[in-house]
Amino acid sequence: MIKKLLVTATRSPLFAQFVTVLERLQPERAGTLRILTYHRVAPVDAQPYLSPVLLSATPEGFEEQMRHLAAHYTPVSMSDLLDYYQNGTRLPKRAVMVTFDDAYCDFAEHAFPIMQRHGIPATLFVPTAYPDQPERFFWWDRLYHALMETRAPALPTGAGILPLETAEQRALAFKVLRGYVKTIPHVTALEWLDEVYEQLGAPPPVHYVLGWDALRQLHQQGVVMGAHTRTHPMIHRITLDEAREEAVGAYDDLRAALGDVPPIFAYPSGGLSDEVVQMLGEAGFALAFTTFKGINTLKTADPLRLRRFNVGRLAAMGLIRAQLLPYAIAPKWS
Ligand SMILES: [Zn+2]
Numbered sequence: 001m002i003k004k005l006l007v008t009a010t011r012s013p014l015f016a017q018f019v020t021v022l023e024r025l026q027p028e029r030a031g032t033l034r035i036l037t038y039h040r041v042a043p044v045d046a047q048p049y050l051s052p053v054l055l056s057a058t059p060e061g062f063e064e065q066m067r068h069l070a071a072h073y074t075p076v077s078m079s080d081l082l083d084y085y086q087n088g089t090r091l092p093k094r095a096v097m098v099t100f101d102d103a104y105c106d107f108a109e110h111a112f113p114i115m116q117r118h119g120i121p122a123t124l125f126v127p128t129a130y131p132d133q134p135e136r137f138f139w140w141d142r143l144y145h146a147l148m149e150t151r152a153p154a155l156p157t158g159a160g161i162l163p164l165e166t167a168e169q170r171a172l173a174f175k176v177l178r179g180y181v182k183t184i185p186h187v188t189a190l191e192w193l194d195e196v197y198e199q200l201g202a203p204p205p206v207h208y209v210l211g212w213d214a215l216r217q218l219h220q221q222g223v224v225m226g227a228h229t230r231t232h233p234m235i236h237r238i239t240l241d242e243a244r245e246e247a248v249g250a251y252d253d254l255r256a257a258l259g260d261v262p263p264i265f266a267y268p269s270g271g272l273s274d275e276v277v278q279m280l281g282e283a284g285f286a287l288a289f290t291t292f293k294g295i296n297t298l299k300t301a302d303p304l305r306l307r308r309f310n311v312g313r314l315a316a317m318g319l320i321r322a323q324l325l326p327y328a329i330a331p332k333w334s
Helices: 002-010 013-025 059-072 078-087 106-117 139-149 167-181 186-200 212-220 240-258 274-282 317-324
Strands: 032-038 055-057 095-101 122-126 154-157 160-163 224-227 264-266 287-289
Touching: 013 317, 055 059, 059 095, 059 106, 059 317, 078 095, 078 224, 078 287, 095 106, 106 122, 106 212, 122 212, 122 264, 139 167, 139 186, 154 186, 160 167, 167 186, 212 224, 212 240, 224 240, 240 264, 240 274
Parallel strands: 032 095, 095 122, 122 224, 224 264, 264 287
Antiparallel strands: 154 160
């Protein structure tokens, strides 16, 4: 209830005015870097078979956000950041970087052309087991699709029966089961999902990840590609050997397909541990990106634990602007 009120408040003109005042007062701190994370940019319901949770913005909303970044911040590229760490080349004031995770097809269709128009460099973190594998789906899209398409009135689970008769019940079931999957080992989750699919008798979902030809073309157009594991497990929930295989394997896949790829990594679903961070460093990764919110102060930030702001489901422009300010005025849950 309170969350709902706060969401409404961030959409009000008064909140936008308040943020504008703070933006004007903003001190020009050098040596800081804001990094944004996006997943999907598409019209609402353009892909009704995919989980709506990862829809960051509509093309119109994204255009507004990129225009704001270009006007009020200095967009920097991944090479700028690598240059800072490798050669000490300072980043400009109000540096901001835009990253995309998961390599959904709409990055090429909607997001990248808008970024090009505004001169904003793009980085795309690719889970390399998915391109050109039409039978492979992200578990959250598979779960969503199964729950939306089933004709079963309910799903029996270990913790009770989840009714699936109304849209609200299906949405609630998705929320509950999504939370559950994140608490169990990756392999167990995939097996469990197979069982759910059988129980619900749902049709197969639609593949919506960029193929290698499209990735190659984007790479040639200047998009920096980074590793996001191969199969997208929460990397601290698998063994360290498996984690190394997932991270280094993805980097090798990218290099084999694209040639020149920097040693950068994004943690799937933000899962990490001290052991995983150390392993990435030893494996030669120079930068790694988390889902912890916050502005990076480069002097003190760990390059293998860089913070990013996730642009949540259709977040209001005022909220995004507020998060980028050097004051903690954005609600913590956002
Ligand atoms: Zn991801």
